[in-house]
Amino acid sequence: MAESTEIRRPMRWHIAVFLAPAVLVYTAVMIVPLFGTLQLSLFSAEGQTRVFAGLDNFRTLFFDPRWAASFWNALWNNTWFFIIHMLVQNPIGVVLAALLSSPRLHFSAFYRTAIFIPTILSFVIVGFAWKLILSPLWGVAPNLLDLVGLKSLFTPWLGKEEYALTTLGLISVWQFVGIPMMLIYAALLSIPDEVIEAAECDGITGMAQFWKIKLPLILPSIGIISILTFVGNFNAFDLIYSAQGALAGPNFSTDILGTFLYRTFFGFQLQIGDPYMGSTIASMMFFIILAGVCLYLFAVQTRLRRYQF
Amino acid sequence: MGSLKIENIKKSFGSVDVLKGIDLDVTDGEFVVFVGPSGCGKSTLLRIIAGLEDSTSGKVLIDGDNVGNVPPAKRGIAMVFQTYALYPHLTVKNNMSLGLKQAGEPADEIARRVGIASSMLSLEPYLERRPAELSGGQRQRVAIGRAVVREPKLFLFDEPLSNLDAALRVNTRLEIAQLHRRLAATMIYVTHDQVEAMTLADKIVVLNNGQIEQVGAPMELYNSPANEFVAGFIGSPKMNFIDGGRLGEAAKTIGVRPEHITVDRNAGTWKGTVIHAEHLGADTNLYIDTEKAGLLTVRIFGVYDAEPGAAIYATPDPARTYRFGADGRVIR
Amino acid sequence: MGSLKIENIKKSFGSVDVLKGIDLDVTDGEFVVFVGPSGCGKSTLLRIIAGLEDSTSGKVLIDGDNVGNVPPAKRGIAMVFQTYALYPHLTVKNNMSLGLKQAGEPADEIARRVGIASSMLSLEPYLERRPAELSGGQRQRVAIGRAVVREPKLFLFDEPLSNLDAALRVNTRLEIAQLHRRLAATMIYVTHDQVEAMTLADKIVVLNNGQIEQVGAPMELYNSPANEFVAGFIGSPKMNFIDGGRLGEAAKTIGVRPEHITVDRNAGTWKGTVIHAEHLGADTNLYIDTEKAGLLTVRIFGVYDAEPGAAIYATPDPARTYRFGADGRVIR
Amino acid sequence: MSTATSSLPRTIAAHAVLLAYTAIALFPVVVIVVNSFKSRNAIFRSPLSPPTTETFDLIGYTTVLRQGDFFLYFQNSFIVTVMSLFLVLLFGAMASFALSEYRFRGNSLMGLYLALGIMIPIRLGTVAILQLMVASGLVNTLTALILVYTAQGLPLAVFILSEFMKQVSDDLKNAGRIDGLSEYRIFFRLVLPLVRPAMATVAVFTMIPIWNDLWFPLILAPSEATKTVTLGAQLFIGQYVTNWNAVLAALSLAILPVLILYLIFSRQLIRGITSGAVK
Amino acid sequence: QDKTITIESWRNDDLAIWQEKLIPAFEAKNPGIKVVFAPSAPTEYNAALNAKLDAGSAGDLITCRPFDASLELYNKGHLANLADLPGMENFSDVAKSAWTTDDGSADFCVPMASVIHGFIYNADAFQQLGIAVPATEAEFFAALDKIKADGTYIPLAMGTKDLWEAATMGYQNIGPNYWKGEEGRLALIKGEQKLTDPAWVEPFATLAKWKDYLGDGFEAQSYPDSQNLFTLGRAAIYPAGSWEISVFNTQAQFKMGAFPPPVKNAGDECYISDHNDIAIGLNPKSPNADAAKTFLSWVASPEFATIYANALPGFFSLSSTPVKMEDPLAQEFVSWRDKCKSTIRSTYQILSRSTPNLENETWVKSANVINGTETPEAAAKVLQDGLDSWYKPAK
Numbered sequence A: 001m002a003e004s005t006e007i008r009r010p011m012r013w014h015i016a017v018f019l020a021p022a023v024l025v026y027t028a029v030m031i032v033p034l035f036g037t038l039q040l041s042l043f044s045a046e047g048q049t050r051v052f053a054g055l056d057n058f059r060t061l062f063f064d065p066r067w068a069a070s071f072w073n074a075l076w077n078n079t080w081f082f083i084i085h086m087l088v089q090n091p092i093g094v095v096l097a098a099l100l101s102s103p104r105l106h107f108s109a110f111y112r113t114a115i116f117i118p119t120i121l122s123f124v125i126v127g128f129a130w131k132l133i134l135s136p137l138w139g140v141a142p143n144l145l146d147l148v149g150l151k152s153l154f155t156p157w158l159g160k161e162e163y164a165l166t167t168l169g170l171i172s173v174w175q176f177v178g179i180p181m182m183l184i185y186a187a188l189l190s191i192p193d194e195v196i197e198a199a200e201c202d203g204i205t206g207m208a209q210f211w212k213i214k215l216p217l218i219l220p221s222i223g224i225i226s227i228l229t230f231v232g233n234f235n236a237f238d239l240i241y242s243a244q245g246a247l248a249g250p251n252f253s254t255d256i257l258g259t260f261l262y263r264t265f266f267g268f269q270l271q272i273g274d275p276y277m278g279s280t281i282a283s284m285m286f287f288i289i290l291a292g293v294c295l296y297l298f299a300v301q302t303r304l305r306r307y308q309f
Numbered sequence B, C: 001m002g003s004l005k006i007e008n009i010k011k012s013f014g015s016v017d018v019l020k021g022i023d024l025d026v027t028d029g030e031f032v033v034f035v036g037p038s039g040c041g042k043s044t045l046l047r048i049i050a051g052l053e054d055s056t057s058g059k060v061l062i063d064g065d066n067v068g069n070v071p072p073a074k075r076g077i078a079m080v081f082q083t084y085a086l087y088p089h090l091t092v093k094n095n096m097s098l099g100l101k102q103a104g105e106p107a108d109e110i111a112r113r114v115g116i117a118s119s120m121l122s123l124e125p126y127l128e129r130r131p132a133e134l135s136g137g138q139r140q141r142v143a144i145g146r147a148v149v150r151e152p153k154l155f156l157f158d159e160p161l162s163n164l165d166a167a168l169r170v171n172t173r174l175e176i177a178q179l180h181r182r183l184a185a186t187m188i189y190v191t192h193d194q195v196e197a198m199t200l201a202d203k204i205v206v207l208n209n210g211q212i213e214q215v216g217a218p219m220e221l222y223n224s225p226a227n228e229f230v231a232g233f234i235g236s237p238k239m240n241f242i243d244g245g246r247l248g249e250a251a252k253t254i255g256v257r258p259e260h261i262t263v264d265r266n267a268g269t270w271k272g273t274v275i276h277a278e279h280l281g282a283d284t285n286l287y288i289d290t291e292k293a294g295l296l297t298v299r300i301f302g303v304y305d306a307e308p309g310a311a312i313y314a315t316p317d318p319a320r321t322y323r324f325g326a327d328g329r330v331i332r
Numbered sequence D: 001m002s003t004a005t006s007s008l009p010r011t012i013a014a015h016a017v018l019l020a021y022t023a024i025a026l027f028p029v030v031v032i033v034v035n036s037f038k039s040r041n042a043i044f045r046s047p048l049s050p051p052t053t054e055t056f057d058l059i060g061y062t063t064v065l066r067q068g069d070f071f072l073y074f075q076n077s078f079i080v081t082v083m084s085l086f087l088v089l090l091f092g093a094m095a096s097f098a099l100s101e102y103r104f105r106g107n108s109l110m111g112l113y114l115a116l117g118i119m120i121p122i123r124l125g126t127v128a129i130l131q132l133m134v135a136s137g138l139v140n141t142l143t144a145l146i147l148v149y150t151a152q153g154l155p156l157a158v159f160i161l162s163e164f165m166k167q168v169s170d171d172l173k174n175a176g177r178i179d180g181l182s183e184y185r186i187f188f189r190l191v192l193p194l195v196r197p198a199m200a201t202v203a204v205f206t207m208i209p210i211w212n213d214l215w216f217p218l219i220l221a222p223s224e225a226t227k228t229v230t231l232g233a234q235l236f237i238g239q240y241v242t243n244w245n246a247v248l249a250a251l252s253l254a255i256l257p258v259l260i261l262y263l264i265f266s267r268q269l270i271r272g273i274t275s276g277a278v279k
Numbered sequence E: 001q002d003k004t005i006t007i008e009s010w011r012n013d014d015l016a017i018w019q020e021k022l023i024p025a026f027e028a029k030n031p032g033i034k035v036v037f038a039p040s041a042p043t044e045y046n047a048a049l050n051a052k053l054d055a056g057s058a059g060d061l062i063t064c065r066p067f068d069a070s071l072e073l074y075n076k077g078h079l080a081n082l083a084d085l086p087g088m089e090n091f092s093d094v095a096k097s098a099w100t101t102d103d104g105s106a107d108f109c110v111p112m113a114s115v116i117h118g119f120i121y122n123a124d125a126f127q128q129l130g131i132a133v134p135a136t137e138a139e140f141f142a143a144l145d146k147i148k149a150d151g152t153y154i155p156l157a158m159g160t161k162d163l164w165e166a167a168t169m170g171y172q173n174i175g176p177n178y179w180k181g182e183e184g185r186l187a188l189i190k191g192e193q194k195l196t197d198p199a200w201v202e203p204f205a206t207l208a209k210w211k212d213y214l215g216d217g218f219e220a221q222s223y224p225d226s227q228n229l230f231t232l233g234r235a236a237i238y239p240a241g242s243w244e245i246s247v248f249n250t251q252a253q254f255k256m257g258a259f260p261p262p263v264k265n266a267g268d269e270c271y272i273s274d275h276n277d278i279a280i281g282l283n284p285k286s287p288n289a290d291a292a293k294t295f296l297s298w299v300a301s302p303e304f305a306t307i308y309a310n311a312l313p314g315f316f317s318l319s320s321t322p323v324k325m326e327d328p329l330a331q332e333f334v335s336w337r338d339k340c341k342s343t344i345r346s347t348y349q350i351l352s353r354s355t356p357n358l359e360n361e362t363w364v365k366s367a368n369v370i371n372g373t374e375t376p377e378a379a380a381k382v383l384q385d386g387l388d389s390w391y392k393p394a395k
């Protein structure tokens, strides 16, 4: 039952039919344009003409000290951003889903919706709301801290190099916690009641039930949210862009690969967009994410056991 | 330690009344078998006892305590689910030992109990497999194993042997009986198998349509069924019911068990013709169409050769016929 | 239309050999019952016939055509899964009619067939329910219903009656037999129930450990088992096996069925003491410890009162004893 | 399951945790909504206080309703979102069924291929996409947006759905095959209904970036007739001054349709449809 | 048949003015031409415009950023040469300098407006605290000290969160007095001066002193925060660009005044940043080039200049014909053109053509200097090193 049965048949047209619409739309509208862009990383501009440059752009990215510094700074920041999500967002999401999925919990639809609302918001609103709340001027955060007697802890988090990235990471967690929550919730729903009932009879309740029964059964979904978090974080851009601007201040302390890429590719203010270096960075992002996804697809996913219900 | 009292339990799913007021007393250490037609509410009652389902009204008392708000884990029970409900991600061994580990039993004790259970259920070769790699009967045995290793005071078995072959079923039945003696545990056992019911039970509870029809020792039910339903339900092939009027009796219905009718080719009470003979090896079931009593089933020990169409006489054992009134109750 | 031929089918799951070379011929319209111990490979064989599982080697021919590359949908079969495999999101009615709709049957024909099947299985009150709202036996009946409405040429039943009560089981058994006659369909039927096997089968196939032990008509297997395994497997309680040496016989083992032993309080071949008496109502099983032949099971028709510990004599029917060689084969 | 399985202290603890988190989740949202009803001065003077008679001001909403055809924008957003969603779910589910159900040569490569799209921000392909749309005359049509969002949503949908489809019991699909169902029917009649919770989840994940996207409406369909809400709301974000009243009002209004869609989809997250399928 | 021409712009802010004043005025005179003003959010403008131009779906008229961004478009053939456009004669070379090729051979946008930096102050507060408008740096800091000591007002409304505020309202605002306007700027381009020279480091040093006068948590104070802080009356002085005038006029409920960047010593020559900011050009692929050119000529006319400058006080016309403005604050700003020497922002021409981008770096460094996380010298050195890495002035 754990493995799908293989039934060999002469020509299975239906496979093609199932795949065709997705593959066609996706290839035409997404893959062709994107790879058309990525290949620019092998070119550079000479005046108004495009010349083949081989790996020169990559050489620049890694060996020109300024480019390299920006790149490594962005990569490290991005890694930290990802770590925050893995350590904060996903565990919170899983805990919330676990709580919400307990049978007979009243108001669970209300909680679920409420907790999901931030995920619905556009970045513009999120940026605005949190800037307002964390602003030292308008007093929301300081006043709230004052209420609990911790006013002294307040600092202008978004303006300090040492806190800004972590703060944004947490804002992003706040916004996106709904995603792991929903996925895990859906996964938990598919566990048959009877298995849980058997556990109840066996004396495996509460936390133990979660760790020993539910968690192993939803492991594939945990795998999915991890890889989605990875992909999402290494592609992230909007929140930083709308909260800190394209220069990802202060002093590039919140610069992640996404902002670095957009700034380079599309340009910013007086900086004119450089599609060649831009796609070089994009290629690097692509390789990093591809490596992660391959690692997941071929090393992790194949090892995760799935159970059919 | 293990006594159970059920008071006026009712259960409805929406508008469907599934249990319509069940009262039952089970003393400590008793072996109670629930029998009844498919869908009469046996599993539901078991689940209410286990605390997996809320009753619409009524009380369940274990050892005298109302366990209405006690979670299943605290009721000191073990249950074999009709659907098995194995943990799909755990090996057979871990399926059995998880509950013990949780209870903090020492490792060697766990190993010992799992060892006993798996040898009792012939599961040794499969200990490292997962449920998906087992046959239906093997899964069912794992489900039994998971319950028995816990050695609780109250066992709830929901058709635990239905997917086992005859030999294994006899064996496992004997093992369960032994377990019952060894642990002095109370057992509630649902089955459709007459042999199991008759051999295992201290007390059989006959359920029908959400109500208890009769409670009693096995032979008591066989010998003195309270009503037509019980008379028909206990015993296989089932009792022949003959319209009383046809026989000129006062009772609405007359019942004779197939094994209490003798046949003879030449003489007897009711004349008829053989319709069909079922050869089961050890015995033979004859289906006879009699002029007087209508269609009868007769059970004959050993092999009995009868051609369909052959004329035959059937004679009921007068000491073993039952009389039922219009309300279905037995008339003594 | 419906004949089946299986040639040297082998199946392994990884390193586990589950089927070790099965050859079988089923003629059109035959009723074949598979019996065998739990885990011997019955379901696997059924699934291979259905085309749900690939055999490791060997061929399946339906109506003479190798169906190796024919998808299950095109094999003209209906199957009752041991796990039921109902469509959880569809009502009972839709579970049964989905296949017919797909086949483009007209609506009234669908309604008619579903009506017949559901009345045959007493499912009428549940037609609008979903599987989750049914009892175990009801689900099993839906699974049967889903197969029978299709009226194909080849039926595959995997323990279809295991969760039904005795009365329903007898009824459904009769209905299946009728269906078999009406459709003249070939049926392959897996069961653990001796009565079902004996009454339904044109031919019983005894499987053990991935191999066929014997194929034959029911009474043939009962009367002339080919080997010790078949002798022990057919008949319940199972045949008594007595060490030949102990009785001074040349054969390795001597077998006597419990129903072929008579008891007497005063005289007989083997002297012993009663260990335990099982009262089943219609008959009684006596467990006797004899000096000469060891532990014996004796089946007695009717009620027989015997105190454990009482002295008793057991006499085997000499015409009904079997002799087995060291290889387990019967010696004629 | 029964009431007895949920102990009181644990229930209280669960509610406490959930309430606490709900407060955290909703607080900023409340700040936004509350402030959208206040005058600009009041927003910044005391962002936390609810609107009083003095500070209550619908200026944001009136500005929004006066400037541009916001009902049309809503309609455009809605059409684009729902259509893209439909296509993503349909095509995505079909592809994931093929990937998870059949083993064929190149299966995992195809899986990887379909996942490539989540590894590069689709914005980088803007020029080529725009050229494609110009060439096919789709500029300033909603179709262009729908196509782009469909392509953009597919990778994630395939990724998540194929995982969930692997959980659908093989016996069930086999029962369907024996019942004579074609592979298409098995997909539509059996598998799709059983992965409803996953479909709902994917729908929600797909819908949000589509609804909130600013870039492609700006590039592909900026005309008045095809503007989306998010693009419309951008009108109030100026170079030096942002009309926060109007932005807050527009975007608060824009939450509603997504919220409704969310509620519709989350109805699919109902426990217990699948249990009872197999023993 | 009517021709419709579309204007691409980043000026969302101006939508009402275009729709209510400019377009009706034009259409009244030019029946048969319909004009659509289609702005997008300023942060997206460059990227979106480039994509549309590359793919050929951009509007007929393109609003031009100053200097290299537009030059690049011209070089790629996305802007037409407008040197011969009737009306171009209304602009001086300085006015056109932001939209001319380096060799001056082509003009590709019709200049619309420039912006001037300075300080806007809360006149009520000054009066209340008895502060005179400062003219020198010493007076400026004395005023700040006084406001701070009083405590009612935050002395300076500026934050460093948005970076550009620090650079544009800080460095570029006070800088010209140190590097002597055009003299220093051109010397820098020629390579005769370096950013590490005192004239360029000193403004940073002065900025560093501002830190003490900014509001609590200024590191997280964004540009709109600063605006609000000032217009809500909580701050006394606002380092400004002239574009604020129209906003502040509607939002502030007190009297305002303005003063140019204070000079070091009384009597020093003063310099102001009078920066070419916005122009409008023609998409050569426009199918309605004639109508578009008609429109551009109108933009070059004094009529347009008058409407625009009055509708948007603070955006000063670049036309050679003087424009009469109503707004007193705007008049104050523009009056500095007579007292002081004008210059444009130092980083805009040529020096921000490559990476690292001097303008963007200046944003970051200005913020760092004010935040106190980097010394003026260190900041200047990084900027010069960055410039040296790609800019080789033709000596």
Ligand SMILES: Nc1ncnc2c1ncn2[C@@H]1O[C@H](COP(=O)(O)OP(=O)(O)OP(=O)(O)O)[C@@H](O)[C@H]1O
Pocket (backbone or CB within 6 Å): A001, B132, B133, B134, B135, B136, B137, B138, B163, C013, C016, C018, C036, C037, C038, C039, C040, C041, C042, C043, C044, C045, C082
């Ligand atoms: N996926 C698998 N991997 C390994 N072994 C398997 C797998 N599936 C089945 N088996 C083994 O194959 C054997 C035959 O299984 P099958 O289900 O055919 O038995 P069965 O005769 O139907 O038994 P039962 O009467 O208990 O249903 C069993 O021993 C089972 O453990």
Ligand SMILES: Nc1ncnc2c1ncn2[C@@H]1O[C@H](COP(=O)(O)OP(=O)(O)OP(=O)(O)O)[C@@H](O)[C@H]1O
Pocket (backbone or CB within 6 Å): B013, B016, B018, B036, B037, B038, B039, B040, B041, B042, B043, B044, B045, B082, C126, C132, C133, C134, C135, C136, C137, C138, C163
């Ligand atoms: N969720 C439900 N909704 C509605 N009816 C239900 C539900 N669950 C069970 N039932 C009905 O309740 C009745 C009793 O079910 P139960 O499972 O207790 O039967 P049972 O005696 O165990 O039968 P079986 O021998 O077939 O397992 C059945 O008729 C069933 O259809």
Ligand SMILES: [Mg+2]
Pocket (backbone or CB within 6 Å): B042, B043, B044, B082, B158, C135, C136, C137
């Ligand atoms: Mg049941």
Ligand SMILES: [Mg+2]
Pocket (backbone or CB within 6 Å): B135, B136, B137, C042, C043, C044, C082, C158
């Ligand atoms: Mg089986």
